[in-house]
Amino acid sequence: MNAPHIIPQRRAAARSAGPLISIVPALIIAAFCHVTPGFADGEDDDVMMFSDVSEEMDNAPGFDTEPEKEDWKFSLGAVVGVKPDYEGSNDYEFAWAPDIKISWRDTIVLRGKSLRVIYSWNKLKAGALIAAEGGRDEDDNNALRGLGDVDSGASAGVFLDYEIIKRVTLRSEYRQEFADGHGGALFDLGAEIKLPFDKPWIKAYFGATYASEDYTEAFFGVNANQSAGSGLPQYNADGGVKNFTFSMASGYDITENWVIGATVIYSRLVGDAADSPIVEQRGSKDQVTAGIGLSYQF
Numbered sequence: 001m002n003a004p005h006i007i008p009q010r011r012a013a014a015r016s017a018g019p020l021i022s023i024v025p026a027l028i029i030a031a032f033c034h035v036t037p038g039f040a041d042g043e044d045d046d047v048m049m050f051s052d053v054s055e056e057m058d059n060a061p062g063f064d065t066e067p068e069k070e071d072w073k074f075s076l077g078a079v080v081g082v083k084p085d086y087e088g089s090n091d092y093e094f095a096w097a098p099d100i101k102i103s104w105r106d107t108i109v110l111r112g113k114s115l116r117v118i119y120s121w122n123k124l125k126a127g128a129l130i131a132a133e134g135g136r137d138e139d140d141n142n143a144l145r146g147l148g149d150v151d152s153g154a155s156a157g158v159f160l161d162y163e164i165i166k167r168v169t170l171r172s173e174y175r176q177e178f179a180d181g182h183g184g185a186l187f188d189l190g191a192e193i194k195l196p197f198d199k200p201w202i203k204a205y206f207g208a209t210y211a212s213e214d215y216t217e218a219f220f221g222v223n224a225n226q227s228a229g230s231g232l233p234q235y236n237a238d239g240g241v242k243n244f245t246f247s248m249a250s251g252y253d254i255t256e257n258w259v260i261g262a263t264v265i266y267s268r269l270v271g272d273a274a275d276s277p278i279v280e281q282r283g284s285k286d287q288v289t290a291g292i293g294l295s296y297q298f
Contacts (some may be wrong), residue, residue, distance in 0.1 A: 153181020
C-alpha cells in the first residue's frame with residue numbers, strides 16, 4: 001500500500017522531527033482535553049463519540065505500515081460527519097473530532113480517544129490502553145428530558161488482534177471504566193477484512209459488543225425518579241450483548257503527506273438495550289455514523 005516514492009520523504013520528515021518531540025506532551029494533553037470531562041460542557045461527549053470514526057481510519061497507508069520503524073511518526077487532521085444525538089436516538093447531528101495520531105516506534109500510539117502500548121509478535125498484536133469514555137447529557141435531545149446526565153469518564157483495558165489468514169484479522173478489546181461515568185465494562189469482538197486494493201485501501205469489520213449491567217443500566221435503564229421526570233415506564237437493563245456492528249472504511253494517499261479517508265458504521269442494538277423504552281418509544285435500534293477525514297502525515 002506504500003508507494004516507493006512516498007516512503008523516503010516520510011522517513012526524511014521523521015528524521016527532521018527532532019524539534020517536534022518537545023511538543024509531544026502538549027499534543028497528548030490537548031488531544032485528551034477534547035475528550036475528558038469538564039473541558040467543554042455539552043461538546044466533549046460529541047467529540048468523544050465521533051472519535052470512533054477517527055480510530056476506524058487509523059490504518060491510513062504509510063502511517064503504521066512502513067517496513068522500517070521510525071522513532072516518531074505524526075498525523076494531524078480532522079474528521080467531520082453525522083452521528084446519532086445519543087446511543088439509541090433516531091435524530092442525527094453533524095459532529096467533528098480531531099484526528100491526531102502520534103506513534104513512537106509503533107509501540108506507544110496515541111490515536112482518536114485512546115493511548116495504547118502495543119507489542120507485536122508475527123501475526124499477533126496485544127497490549128494495554130487507556131481511553132476516554134463518552135457520557136450523555138439530557139439536553140442532547142428532548143427524548144432524554146427527565147433522565148438526567150451520564151458523566152464522561154476514563155477507562156483502562158487490554159486488546160488482542162490476530163491475523164488468522166492473509167487480510168483477515170480477529171480483533172478483541174476489553175475496557176473497564178474507572179473514573180466517573182457509568183462505571184461499567186465493554187468487550188468488543190469481531191473480524192476485520194482488508195480488501196485486495198492498494199489505492200484506495202478498503203477494509204470491512206463485523207463484530208459484537210458485550211456491555212456490563214452498570215453500562216446498560218446507565219444508558220438504557222429507567223429508575224423511579226427518571227420515570228417520574230420523563231414519563232417513561234421504569235425499566236431495569238441487564239448486561240449482555242448490546243449491539244452488532246458492521247463498518248466499511250477507506251483511505252487514499254492524495255500526495256506524499258496528505259491522506260483522505262472515509263467510513264460508515266452501522267450498529268443494531270439488541271437485547272436489553274434494544275428493549276429499553278428510551279429506544280423503543282423514543283429512539284431507534286438502528287444506528288449509523290458516517291464521516292470523512294483529511295490528515296497530514298509527517
